Amino acid sequence: xxxxxxxxxxxxxxxxxxxxxxxxxxxxxxxxxxxxxxxxxxxxxxxxxxxxxxxxxxxxxxxxxxxxxxxxxxxxxxxxxxxxxxxxxxxxxxxxxxxxxxxxxxxxxxxxxxxxxxxxxxxxxxxxxxxxxxxxxxxxxxxxxxxxxxxxxxxxxxxxxxxxxxxxxxxxxxxxxxxxxxxxxxxxxxxxxxxxxxxxxxxxxxxxxxxxxx
Amino acid sequence: xxxxxxxxxxxxxxxxxxxxxxxxxxxxxxxxxxxxxxxxxxxxxxxxxxxxxxxxxxxxxxxxxxxxxxxxxxxxxxxxxxxxxxxxxxxxxxxxxxxxxxxxxxxxxxxxxxxxxxxxxxxxxxxxxxxxxxxxxxxxxxxxxxxxxxxxxxxxxxxxxxxxxxxxxxxxxxxxxxxxxxxxxxxxxxxxxxxxxxxxxxxxxxxxxxxxxxxxxxxxxxxxxxxxxxxxxxxxxxxxxxxxxxxxxxxxxxxxxxxxxxxxxxxxxxxxxxxxxxxxxxxxxxxxxxx
Numbered sequence: 218x219x220x221x222x223x224x225x226x227x228x229x230x231x232x233x234x235x236x237x238x239x240x241x242x243x244x245x246x247x248x249x250x251x252x253x254x255x256x257x258x259x260x261x262x263x264x265x266x267x268x269x270x271x272x273x274x275x276x277x278x279x280x281x282x283x284x285x286x287x288x289x290x291x292x293x294x295x296x297x298x299x300x301x302x303x304x305x306x307x308x309x310x311x312x313x314x315x316x317x318x319x320x321x322x323x324x325x326x327x328x329x330x331x332x333x334x335x336x337x338x339x340x341x342x343x344x345x346x347x348x349x350x351x352x353x354x355x356x357x358x359x360x361x362x363x364x365x366x367x368x369x370x371x372x373x374x375x376x377x378x379x380x381x382x383x384x385x386x387x388x389x390x391x392x393x394x395x396x397x398x399x400x401x402x403x404x405x406x407x408x409x410x411x412x413x414x415x416x417x418x419x420x421x422x423x424x425x426x427x428x429x430x431x
Numbered sequence: 432x433x434x435x436x437x438x439x440x441x442x443x444x445x446x447x448x449x450x451x452x453x454x455x456x457x458x459x460x461x462x463x464x465x466x467x468x469x470x471x472x473x474x475x476x477x478x479x480x481x482x483x484x485x486x487x488x489x490x491x492x493x494x495x496x497x498x499x500x501x502x503x504x505x506x507x508x509x510x511x512x513x514x515x516x517x518x519x520x521x522x523x524x525x526x527x528x529x530x531x532x533x534x535x536x537x538x539x540x541x542x543x544x545x546x547x548x549x550x551x552x553x554x555x556x557x558x559x560x561x562x563x564x565x566x567x568x569x570x571x572x573x574x575x576x577x578x579x580x581x582x583x584x585x586x587x588x589x590x591x592x593x594x595x596x597x598x599x600x601x602x603x604x605x606x607x608x609x610x611x612x613x614x615x616x617x618x619x620x621x622x623x624x625x626x627x628x629x630x631x632x633x634x635x636x637x638x639x640x641x642x643x644x645x646x647x648x649x650x651x652x653x654x655x656x657x658x659x660x661x662x663x664x665x666x667x668x669x670x671x672x673x674x675x676x677x678x679x680x681x682x683x684x685x686x687x688x689x690x691x692x693x694x695x696x697x698x699x700x701x702x703x704x705x706x707x708x709x710x711x712x713x714x715x716x717x718x719x720x721x722x
Binding site: 310312318319320323325326328329330331332333334335336337338339344353354357358360361 | 440471473474476478479481483484485486487489490491492494509510513514517518519583650
């Protein structure tokens with residue numbers, strides 16, 4: 218993580234950054250499903266050598282805002298969001314966005330890549346959505362990772378019940394069945410999120426289901 | 432030793448000798464390769480196979496990914512496009528089975544489309560060895576780079592390897608300029624025996640050697656014999672010769688559901704890619720020229 222410190226801002230600055238991205242001053246930014254988790258990861262969890270992979274690349278404004286708040290993205294880049302010459306598109310491109318470890322948008326690609334990086338020994342955090350887990354490629358990855366157990370791998374599932382056919386019994390049960398250390402926490406509770414990411418089990422990857430139900 | 436056996440021997444040695452090299456498999460080939468911390472068998476999970484290779488490449492490894500052709504190229508095509516191409520990381524994909532090595536296995540195990548669909552993705556080096564020596568040479572070179580390289584192994588092979596890269600001129604004559612790709616060289620040489628034409632050999636089909644073709648071509652007639660989907664390189668040749676009057680005969684596997692089993696030799700003959708089929712096609716091409 219190459220984080221500059223010159224322009225580092227705080228959590229309370231995020232609404233202004235989001236407004237700068239979208240021009241929307243009336244939005245309830247707390248409704249952004251990823252914002253809280255991203256903030257906790259970047260503010261409290263990620264170590265210098267860790268990598269964060271945004272697999273759910275849809276609606277990346279929260280991601281860009283957090284990167285900007287942490288000084289990874291220049292603040293002035295936020296103004297051109299989605300325009301022709303801007304590096305910030307509606308799905309991130311890792312060759313364009315400082316701090317984006319993968320380009321994403323098509324769902325179900327981040328977790329398999331994260332498994333590969335974890336097999337190399339890297340500390341990896343990958344964010345997926347509960348709807349994204351419809352994609353079968355995720356299940357190839359989470360089954361294999363659960364069996365071979367790269368313990369430097371962490372998945373956070375943003376659960377806002379957006380999967381068309383839902384996950385009866387809870388997503389965390391499915392990860393646990395495959396061999397993961399899996400927990401469900403309130404996705405708006407920063408302390409609980411931080412504790413969940415730190416609650417590691419030997420020989421197991423960890424899955425944190427961040428509940429963001431409306 | 433077949434191309435496949437040579438690949439296993441060379442890849443197994445490479446993973447033990449070079450700490451950058453990692454092998455990523457989806458059950459196929461596991462028993463032929465050494466157990467090693469950098470040999471990752473992900474089970475029958477081909478999308479994951481490519482994703483894991485991409486992740487390893489991001490961490491500085493040189494992943495070699497291997498499976499049967501349709502399961503390496505077609506099933507995880509979006510992973511090949513995005514996890515490798517769009518993320519801009521390298522890997523060496525080595526397939527086995529080619530177009531109809533799996534004649535008895537049927538359509539599910541045949542991928543004559545592989546070069547065509549990989550050609551649609553930017554930045555790939557696509558290689559079609561015609562001999563085990565060539566296959567091993569391609570692998571060892573690919574391991575020295577960080578490029579995206581595809582090596583297409585087949586049970587079909589030529590009697591001898593061809594030295595040299597690019598478009599290699601083997602015979603010179605005033606008739607059509609024939610390009611034999613990979614393992615089609617043997618039947619092409621047999622088909623053209625006694626004909627006064629040029630025979631050349633090509634095993635690295637992308638990037639296509641446009642300038643070499645322009646430099647070597649004296650007449651107007653080009654014949655390309657490809658062991659995969661017919662016409663795969665037609666657009667490349669057309670673009671290379673766009674400012675010159677020319678005629679092109681593209682021989683290859685027809686774009687059709689071919690519902691027969693049997694052996695590869697029967698498929699080769701049925702597709703017109705044995706010596707007599709190639710000869711007949713060239714004769715028709717020449718007859719039309721004279722008509």
